[in-house]
Amino acid sequence: TLCIPTAFCSWTGEALDKKTPLLRSDEALSREAVRMLRHLGEGECQSVFSTLGAEQEFFLVDRGFYLARPDLCATGRSLLGARPPKGQQLEDHYFGAIHPRIMACIQEAEKELWRLGVPQTTRHNEVSPAQYEMAPIYEKAAIGCDHNLLQMEILRECARRHGFECLLHEKPFAGVNGSGKHNNWSMSTDKGENLLDPGRNPHTNLRFIVFLTAVVKAVDAHADLLRAAIATPSNDHRLGANEAPPAIISIFLGTQLQEVVEDLMVDDALGKGRRKTQYLELGVSTLPALPRDQTDRNRTSPFAFTGNKFEFRAVGSAQTCARPVTTLNTAVADALRDMNNQLEELMSQDFGLELALRKVLKDTLKQHGRVIFNGNNYDEEWHIEAEKVRGLPNNRATPEALVATNTEKNIELWERLGVMNRTETEARHHVYLENYCKHINIEANMLQLMVNSYVLPAAMKHQEQVANSVMATKKALKDVDVLAQEGALRDVASNISDLILSAKKLCKEVEEADKLAPQGPEVEAKYYREAVIPAMDEVRRHSDYLELVVDDDLWPLPKYSEILFLR
Numbered sequence: 001t002l003c004i005p006t007a008f009c010s011w012t013g014e015a016l017d018k019k020t021p022l023l024r025s026d027e028a029l030s031r032e033a034v035r036m037l038r039h040l041g042e043g044e045c046q047s048v049f050s051t052l053g054a055e056q057e058f059f060l061v062d063r064g065f066y067l068a069r070p071d072l073c074a075t076g077r078s079l080l081g082a083r084p085p086k087g088q089q090l091e092d093h094y095f096g097a098i099h100p101r102i103m104a105c106i107q108e109a110e111k112e113l114w115r116l117g118v119p120q121t122t123r124h125n126e127v128s129p130a131q132y133e134m135a136p137i138y139e140k141a142a143i144g145c146d147h148n149l150l151q152m153e154i155l156r157e158c159a160r161r162h163g164f165e166c167l168l169h170e171k172p173f174a175g176v177n178g179s180g181k182h183n184n185w186s187m188s189t190d191k192g193e194n195l196l197d198p199g200r201n202p203h204t205n206l207r208f209i210v211f212l213t214a215v216v217k218a219v220d221a222h223a224d225l226l227r228a229a230i231a232t233p234s235n236d237h238r239l240g241a242n243e244a245p246p247a248i249i250s251i252f253l254g255t256q257l258q259e260v261v262e263d264l265m266v267d268d269a270l271g272k273g274r275r276k277t278q279y280l281e282l283g284v285s286t287l288p289a290l291p292r293d294q295t296d297r298n299r300t301s302p303f304a305f306t307g308n309k310f311e312f313r314a315v316g317s318a319q320t321c322a323r324p325v326t327t328l329n330t331a332v333a334d335a336l337r338d339m340n341n342q343l344e345e346l347m348s349q350d351f352g353l354e355l356a357l358r359k360v361l362k363d364t365l366k367q368h369g370r371v372i373f374n375g376n377n378y379d380e381e382w383h384i385e386a387e388k389v390r391g392l393p394n395n396r397a398t399p400e401a402l403v404a405t406n407t408e409k410n411i412e413l414w415e416r417l418g419v420m421n422r423t424e425t426e427a428r429h430h431v432y433l434e435n436y437c438k439h440i441n442i443e444a445n446m447l448q449l450m451v452n453s454y455v456l457p458a459a460m461k462h463q464e465q466v467a468n469s470v471m472a473t474k475k476a477l478k479d480v481d482v483l484a485q486e487g488a489l490r491d492v493a494s495n496i497s498d499l500i501l502s503a504k505k506l507c508k509e510v511e512e513a514d515k516l517a518p519q520g521p522e523v524e525a526k527y528y529r530e531a532v533i534p535a536m537d538e539v540r541r542h543s544d545y546l547e548l549v550v551d552d553d554l555w556p557l558p559k560y561s562e563i564l565f566l567r
Contacts (some may be wrong), residue, residue, distance in 0.1 A: 005146040014424050018322035021419050022142055023268070025329035026050055028221070028417040032336035033187060033195065033211075038344055039353065040207055045189045050329050051309070052144035055135040057126055057179035057317050059167040060102055062566060065558040066165035070454075075439075076169035077234070079447045079536070080455065082177040082544040084561035087129070094127045099567050105162040106132065112154045113295055118147040128176040129564040138184065145321040152318075172235035172318040173560060178238035179317035183324055186309035187211065187332075197308040203260055209361065214339060215310060216251060216261075217364050218331035219303055220371035222413070223249040224393045224404035226303075227314075229327040231401035231432070233439040235316035240378075240396070245302035245314050247385045247401070248394045250373040252301035258374060264358075265365050300377035322550055330419050337417075339364060398436050399525040405429040408492075418495035437513070440528040443511045447536055451503045454556045455543050456496065462550040463492050492549060499542035506535040 005132055008017035015392055026049055062449035066072050071079040088094070098106070110120050113136075122135035134155075136147060137550035153170055170179035187195040195211045215340050226249050229241075240246040253261065302314040339360055344409060346356035370390040375382060386392040395401035404410055406429040414420040420428075465491045473482050509532045516524045547555060 005143075007455075014427070018320055018326065019142075019145070021424070022145060022322045022326045022329075022362065024419045025326045025333065025417070026142055027274070027478065028129040028333040028419060029187065029329045029336075032333045032340060035190070035340050036210060036214075036336050037207075038199040039340070040210065041566065042207070045191060045193075047190045047196065048187055049190075050141040050325060051138055051186045051188050051194075052141035052321060052325060053184040054144060054148045054321050055122070055133055055180075055184070055311075056148060056155075057131065057133045057157060057181065058152075058212060059128070059130050059172055059179065060105065060132060060159055060164045061130055061167060061563050062165050063160065063165045064561045065566070066167075066296045067216065067380055068558050069563070070450060072165070072167070072172065074446050075443050076167060077172045077237070078174070078445075078560075078563075079443060079452060080540055080543045080547070080557065081174060081560050082547040084559065084564065087176050087564075088127050091127065093125050093129045093131070094130050098123070098125055101162065101567050102132065102164075102285040105158055105164055106134065106228075109134070109151075109154050109158040110164070113147075114160060115150060116147075116150055116154070118150055120151075121478075126179075128173070129513070130176075131177065131179065136495070141185070141321070141325050145325060148155045148321050156500075167447075170232070170234040170318060173564065175560075176564070178244065180238065180244055180313060180319065181315045181317045181319060183305065183312040183315050183321055183328075184309050185312055185325065185328055194308050196305075196310070198376065199259070202257060203263070203484070209260065209264070210339075210357070211336075212257070212260075212305075213264075213361050213364050214332055214335040216371060217338070217368045218328070219251050219336040220247060221335065222327070222331040222410075223371065224395065224401075224407075225327055225410050225413070226312075226324070227332065227393065228323040228404040230312075230314045230316060230319065231395075232316055232319060233398055233436045234318055236397050239314060240315065245300055245377050246383065246394075247396045248377070248383065248392055249314070249371070250377065250386065250392065251303055251306040251310075251371050252374055253372055254305060254374065257305060257545045261365055261369060261372065264361050265369060301373070302377065303514075315454075326378050326419065330413065330417050333417050334413055339363035397521070397529050398528045399433070402429065402525075403522075405432065430521060433525045435526050437517075437521060437528055440532055441510065441513070442508060444532055444536055447539055448503055448507055448510075451499060451539060451543060451558075455546060456499065458501070458554045458556050459496050459546045459550055462546075462554050463496060466492060488549075492546070495542050495545050499539065502535065502538045502542055506532070506539050 005019060006017065007015075007023075009020065010016055030048045031051060034045055037045050037048075039326050069078060071077065072480070081409065106123055110123070113120060119137050120134050121137045122133065124133055126133050134151065136151070138144075139147070155166045160471045168179065170180070190193065195207065196215075198208045199205045227458060238244045294519065302312070304311050304313065311326055312328065329515060342360045343356050346359060347353065351359070371392065373382065373386070383394065387394050395404070411422055414425050415422065466485075468480055470485050470489055473480065475486065513524055513527045513532055518528050549561065
């Protein structure tokens with residue numbers, strides 16, 4: 001039996017799990033971070049580790065509705081479903097109180113997690129109806145990843161005891177927000193000091209500036225690998241929508257830290273500090289002036305600085321945190337390694353520590369500052385600038401993104417830091433692509449089953465009823481114009497025909513994809529992305545139209561208006 005926590009290896013010693021590479025990446029990060037701290041004159045620190053606070057988003061829907069939807073049971077998401085008249089437009093769920101039945105379920109989950117040593121610090125409604133969030137107390141990342149897996153399992157168990165189903169899929173319902181798992185990541189010394197804490201004056205906090213620069217370098221140099229770390233077939237539905245950042249990996253620093261970076265790039269200045277503490281004047285004499293937060297005000301950024309940590313927002317809700325955290329640890333360790341080497345080389349040439357450090361920081365930020373962007377990441381102009389001007393990668397879908405997991409550059413990175421060897425890296429690349437193909441194949445086959453067994457019989461029955469009604473009306477009232485009724489019948493008949501044809505096309509595309517399997521998962525995954533998924537979208541378009549016009553008594557599947565709003 002495989003338990004949490006665990007390390008799982010093959011009989012030849014290769015890591016088969018995600019925990020072992022995570023622990024290796026923490027050791028690599030510690031090694032290079034301690035080395036840098038020695039240069040900064042902090043000799044007491046013996047180790048550094050990554051910290052994590054994972055904000056887990058999820059949906060809770062009535063289990064009766066869940067069991068009546070074969071797509072939710074088989075794939076975790078609704079493959080069909082027209083948008084309801086009311087969704088999340090009013091944001092009343094986000095700002096409202098938690099429903100008593102939901103609260104009872106979540107509180108039981110919290111108690112169970114407390115018994116397992118996983119204390120929660122946050123619970124609240126999320127933007128979409130039926131969507132919620134829980135977050136734990138921040139802790140060592142290696143432990144936090146295990147605790148998040150336990151949290152997901154406990155949520156599922158408690159949900160069923162309360163008559164719910166917990167949906168962890170990134171996009172269970174189209175047209176409303178999907179779910180993410182924001183990974184709040186930082187680094188801490190064995191003395192409990194947060195290396196990404198800017199203090200009261202970040203302009204003069206040398207240690208903070210050094211490690212901030214290392215993160216900037218890491219995210220720019222390994223943006224492709226960070227994108228691959230959050231590439232899953234389910235997360236593809238979420239990235240770039242209103243609830244999630246786009247696939248372009250960039251960093252948001254905020255105005256104050258942007259000034260720090262600009263000062264360093266322009267004139268090597270440390271400690272200039274242009275921005276003083278600002279205050280919010282509320283205009284009420286009984287309320288005190290509050291210091292204005294200088295950090296995150298950009299919810300569109302995939303990787304934002306939020307006070308004393310970075311928030312990796314692109315991570316999917318169903319993922320384990322281990323994969324993105326391992327990648328981030330490794331990337332930052334590699335950046336620190338390069339900066340350490342440059343610093344030692346300059347100091348061997350009789351550069352003083354301060355002068356050498358300024359040069360390393362300035363050169364690094366000039367080379368990698370292109371990844372910093374404080375604007376709207378949804379803006380199409382930013383996408384063009386990022387790709388065409390700054391040269392940032394934009395791998396929109398999983399098959400494109402996973403190319404990075406098997407490039408020579410990235411295989412050498414894993415090996416150089418001692419996190420994974422070539423065999424372990426290549427195996428993961430193959431498994432991720434194969435997993436993508438299997439997921440889309442299951443969804444496509446389930447969609448065909450639902451269309452043929454649920455949608456078409458109901459639509460044809462409705463068509464028959466409308467046709468009989470039109471004929472009876474024409475016979476009984478020969479002087480009444482029934483063109484509008486005939487037009488409604490024609491629309492239904494036309495969409496039924498289009499649905500049948502699109503379902504047949506989908507069947508052929510799936511067969512073609514299966515034939516490509518011998519050519520390798522890369523070719524097969526590409527075909528699923530470019531041919532099968534568009535065919536699925538076409539099937540859904542016709543089915544969703546029919547859902548809006550077919551007699552509600554005939555429609556065999558619970559609708560969004562029921563699943564999302566009925567408790």
